[in-house]
Each structure stands twice: as C-alpha cells, then as structure tokens.
Amino acid sequence: MTSPLDNPAWASLTGPHARFAERHGRVLRYPQDVAPFVALPDRPDERVWADLAALAGPDAVVPVMSPLAPPAGWVRVERFDVAQLVEDGVRVAEDAEAVRLGPSDVPEMLDLVERTQPGPFRRRTVELGAYLGIRRDGALVAMAGERMRPPGWTEISAVCTDPAHRGQGLATRLVLAVAAGIRARGEQALMHAAATNTAAIGLYESLGFRVRTHTVITLLRVPAHRSAGLPA
Numbered sequence: 320m321t322s323p324l325d326n327p328a329w330a331s332l333t334g335p336h337a338r339f340a341e342r343h344g345r346v347l348r349y350p351q352d353v354a355p356f357v358a359l360p361d362r363p364d365e366r367v368w369a370d371l372a373a374l375a376g377p378d379a380v381v382p383v384m385s386p387l388a389p390p391a392g393w394v395r396v397e398r399f400d401v402a403q404l405v406e407d408g409v410r411v412a413e414d415a416e417a418v419r420l421g422p423s424d425v426p427e428m429l430d431l432v433e434r435t436q437p438g439p440f441r442r443r444t445v446e447l448g449a450y451l452g453i454r455r456d457g458a459l460v461a462m463a464g465e466r467m468r469p470p471g472w473t474e475i476s477a478v479c480t481d482p483a484h485r486g487q488g489l490a491t492r493l494v495l496a497v498a499a500g501i502r503a504r505g506e507q508a509l510m511h512a513a514a515t516n517t518a519a520i521g522l523y524e525s526l527g528f529r530v531r532t533h534t535v536i537t538l539l540r541v542p543a544h545r546s547a548g549l550p551a
Contacts, residue, residue: 322468324403324509324531328358330383330469336447345372348381353443354466356461357381365390371541378543386535392542399536400514406507409527409549411499414492417451420462427459428477435479453489458471461474461489463497475510478519494526503521 323330326548332340332347340347345367357375357460359367368390371492374379378395383389420428425445432440448465466476475497498508512519514533524530 324472326358326384326479327363327469327472327474327509328356329360330402331467332358333369334470339447341374343374347499348374348375353446354441355439356380357383357466359385359520363387368393374475377541379541380538381541382536382538384534384536385392386537394540396538396540398538400439401534401536402512402514402520403485403531403534404510404512404523404528406498406509406518407527409495409498409508409530410496411502412492413452413499414451414496416453417493417496418454420450420452420459420464424450424459428462429451431459431462431479431481432477434481437477437479440477444477449497450477451493451496452474452491455484460484461493463490463493465497465501469509471506472509473506475501475508478510491526494523510541511548514532 321434323334329347332349336349339353341347342349345360346357349355357371359371361515363385371381374493384401422445425442428440428450429442430443444466445464448468450462450464450486452459452462463478465473467474475494478490478494480487501508508528509531510523510528511522519529
C-alpha cells in the first residue's frame with residue numbers, strides 16, 4: 320500500500336477507527352450495525368479468504384473494495400465501479416443552519432436515507448464521525464457526514480436531500496461544512512461516488528474535488544460449505 324487511500328477500509332480499521340474493528344485472523348470489518356465494509360490486506364492469500372469466510376459466515380454476502388479475484392467457490396453477486404475523489408482547492412465553509420446530528424436523530428436519518436438512497440447508512444453509522452443536517456419546519460431534509468478515516472483523511476458520505484427540497488444547494492452547503500470540520504483538525508476530505516453517477520461527480524468537482532482514481536467494490540457470496548474453495 321503506497322497510500323492509505325489505496326485501501327481505505329483497512330487503513331481506517333487499523334488506524335483512527337481501530338476501536339470499531341472486528342477481527343478474525345488478518346481480516347477486519349466494521350460492526351454490521353455501523354457499516355458493511357470488510358477490510359483485507361493488500362495481497363490476500365488463501366488464508367485471508369478463509370479468515371473472511373469465518374468472520375462473515377457461510378453464504379453471507381460481503382462488500383470487498385478490491386479488484387482481486389477470490390478463490391473458487393466464491394460467487395460474485397454484483398460489481399460497482401467507484402470513483403474516489405480528493406479535495407483539491409475546496410473552499411470549505413461552516414454553515415449556520417447546519418446542526419450536529421446524534422443518536423436521537425437516527426430514526427429521521429434512516430428515514431431520509433431510505434427515501435434518497437445515498438449509500439450504506441446504518442443504525443450506528445452516526446458514531447463514525449460528525450454528521451450535519453438541515454431542518455425545515457422541524458423536519459430533517461438534508462444531511463452529510465463522516466465515514467471512513469484513513470490516516471490524514473476523512474471520507475464525506477451519506478450526502479442526501481429530500482426530493483421536495485432539492486435544487487436549493489443544501490447538499491453543497493453540507494459537504495462544505497463537513498469539509499470545514501475535517502480541515503479544522505488538520506485532515507483532508509475524500510469522497511466516493513458510483514462511476515456512473517456523473518452528476519454527483521460533476522458537482523463534487525465543481526466544489527474543488529478531483530478524481531484521484533477508480534476502484535471496484537464487489538459483492539461476494541461466501542461459500543456455503545468450507546470445502547468449497549477454502550483451505551483446510
């Protein structure tokens with residue numbers, strides 16, 4: 320690994336997010352009610368895949384941020400091409416209307432995520448970092464926050480706006496406000512977006528992010544039986 324951004328889940332769970340790490344052998348993952356991501360070392364061998372199978376359990380589906388092919392017996396369920404963006408001249412700005420969200424706001428956050436589908440967000444995801452929201456007439460209508468934290472970096476994620484309130488620049492304001500908090504503690508912001516989501520990528524580029532690289536997230540189904548492609 321030449322940069323923590325090359326394997327951000329691993330860098331996060333062996334670094335700033337080590338307190339969240341669940342481990343089996345050489346495989347790490349976030350608790351399932353925090354985030355779905357598993358982390359493999361850069362060059363996984365058969366033993367690493369066996370560790371992942373043991374951690375996830377037979378027939379489980381796990382998202383792996385790696386283009387590497389798994390051993391025989393594993394099934395590719397789905398593949399996502401993802402653009403990784405890093406800040407490059409972002410003009411961060413705090414926002415007076417943005418409020419800090421916490422555990423008591425989780426039901427509303429989950430409802431907003433369900434309606435807007437910004438990506439994985441679970442009951443305890445809010446514990447990963449600062450989440451900011453904008454309310455109108457008391458209702459949460461937009462939010463953004465922090466997810467993975469490779470050393471020196473923090474990922475901005477869960478950027479979403481209620482459909483009835485789009486076109487007002489709320490997502491832009493929240494991204495810049497979250498980035499301001501990241502910058503204040505001496506870190507830099509990164510983001511991930513589906514490579515097909517050119518509208519989101521274009522928006523982030525207009526804010527001062529640039530595409531650093533493209534990567535792959537593959538949903539893999541663990542073999543149902545230990546004998547299927549796993550070492551003894």
